[in-house]
Amino acid sequence: MNDLSQSFGLSASGLKAQATRLRLVSENIANADTPGYRRKLTTFETELTSHGPTGEVRTGRVSLDQSDLTKVHDPSHPLADATGSYDGSNVDLVVEIADAREAQRSYEANLKMFDQARQMSRGLLDLLRR
Template identity: 70%
Template sequence: MADFSSALSLSASGMSAQAQRLRHVSENIANADTPGYHRKTATFEEVVSAGQHTGQVALGQVNLDRTALTRIYDPGHPLADEGGYYDGSNVDLVVEIADAREAQRSYEANLRMFDQARQMSSALLDLLRR
């Protein structure tokens, strides 16, 4: 039963990490038109407990993408400089949608693994009761 428990915790940690990743992707999409906004990127880290590798993952440090911001020409904008330009964001909606789709599919794969482990442990308990 310990193997089933570890399988459940592994897939649950994956679902949690992907859900947090999806939250950052949605923040990027929501701020795509915010002047001066830098895209957030997240990394994954392996969870270590008492010096032992657990196999679980967690969302690591969230970093700001330091690629150049797009320069937008709009002389009427309140943030425009004397040349009529202001800094937009560095969010690319195509990249964000691809990241969101990848996070969603990874979440679904972890969910299927969680459900499979739950079904197998339930079937084992049914066999042991007989």
């Protein structure tokens, strides 16, 4: 039964990590037109205990993408400089949508793993009751 309990923890950690990733992607999409906005990124890290890696995953620190901000030419914008340009964001909507789809698919896979473990534990309890 310990392995089944551990599989719940593994899939729950994956669900939480992908939910965090999806939240960051949605923040990036929401701020795609915000001047000076830098894309937020996160990494995944393996949970460690004193006995070694657990197999669970968590998100690392949120960092800002340091790639160049796009220059937007709009002389009527209040942030425009003498050349009529201002710094836009470095969010690429195509990349964000691809990241959102990947996070969604990973979330669904972890959800299926959680459901499979639940069904297996229910089956085991049914066998033990007989």
